[in-house]
Amino acid sequence: MKAKVHVTLKAGVLDPQGKAVEHALGALGFDGINGVRQGKYIEIDLKDADAGQARDRVEAMCKQLLANTVIENYAIEIAD
Amino acid sequence: MKAAVVVFPGSNCDRDMQVALREAFGHEPAMVWHGDSDLPDVDLIALPGGFSYGDYLRCGAVASHSPIMAEVKRRAAKGVKVLGVCNGFQVLTEAGLLPGxxxxxxxxxxxxxxxxxxxxxxxxxxxxxxxxxxxxxIPIAHHDGNFFIDDDGLKRLEGEGRVAFRYVTPKGKATAAANPNGSLNNIAGILNEAGNVLGMMPHPERLADTDLGGTDGRPMFTGLAEVLKA
Incomplete structure (x- = not known):
């Protein structure tokens, strides 16, 4: 079973890296961009057989380590 | 007074901290490996600068879960002084010992x-x-020193007088130009609520000896020695 975790900066938190990517895209001629926010994608291969249990464990992982909830949100997707 | 310096894999200012503490305290600090779970009986615990665990995931995130950190948290709760410099500051915020x-x-x-x-x-x-x-x-040497906290947290820090150091001009003005990294309110160092934990991005241990080109960092260590002796 695989868990797919997206960690993203909360709204209102300045994202200098996203700004730099936005600027670079503009320099390449890609216009019409309202904004760029950069985040992380983490894939976890789990031994769990039960999707509910897997989600609970990944939730705990996010809170304890994978995300800093002061500035980041996380979204979990469980896939077979 | 006794001191300990925690050494993480990737710490690179631990020896500088060791020398600064030795000079000020008059004896050798204990160098404690992050994988140990116990600390000697000390009055001060220093978390040094560096790139613990290669800054993987987030700066200080992995180090904040090292076995030694549980003991650092216990000692901090008992009032033992804890000083985190640069990566040490990042570890303290990730460990929840400092906000932001x-x-x-x-x-x-x-x-x-x-x-x-x-x-x-x-x-x-x-x-x-x-x-x-x-x-x-004081020198800075970092890629991730931009202090951020939510509005309420910032109000609390300022209202409770918990900003210890601010980036300023040579004349002491906290201007945007004097702010090297974008930190809110030019914050360079903060204290915890009880006042026994300090985190700061600049490196006092790197300017604590005339041979290093300056001694403005030394009073931090001699001051600590005086306070802890009493």
Missing amino acids: VLMRNTTLKYICKDVHLSVERADTPFTAGYRAGQVIR
């Missing part, structure tokens, strides 16, 4: 240079060797 977070510098550049700091208050164990309002020159 250190984000990527707004310039996106690693910055290594001397900056000026105002000593916001001298009535803390860490700043007893300075005068309140004193401007000191």
Whole structure:
């Protein structure tokens, strides 16, 4: 079973890296961009057989380590 | 008074900290490996600068879960003084011992240079060797020193007088130009609620000896020695 975790900066938190990517895209001629926010994608291969249990464990992982909830949100997707 | 320096894989200022503490305290600090789960009986625990665990995931995130950190938290709760410099500051925020977070510098550049700091208050164990309002020159060397906290958290820090150091001009003005990394309110160092934990991005241990080109960092260590001796 695989868990797919997206960690993203909360709204209102300045994202200098996203700004730099936005600027670079503009320099390449890609216009019409309202904004760029950069985040992380983490894939976890789990031994769990039960999707509910897997989600609970990944939730705990996010809170304890994978995300800093002061500035980041996380979204979990469980896939077979 | 006794001190310990925690050494993480990737620490690179642990020896500088060791020398600064040895000079000020008059004897050798204990160097404690992050994988140990116990600390000797000490009055001060220093978390040094560096790139613990290669800054993987987030700066300080993995180190904040090292076995030794559980004991550091226990000692901090008992009132033992804890000093985190640079990566040590990042570890303290990740461990929840200090609020806020250190984000990527707004310039996106690693910055290594001397900056000026105002000593916001001298009535803390860490700043007893300075005068309140004193401007000191201390080096910074970081990529992620941009202090961020939510509005309520910032109000609390400022309202409770928990900003220990601010980036300023040589004349002591906290201007945007004097702010090297985008930190809110030019914050360079903060205290916890009880006042026994200090985190700061600048490196006092790197300017604590005339051979290093300056001694503005030394009063932090001699001041601590005086306070802890009493």
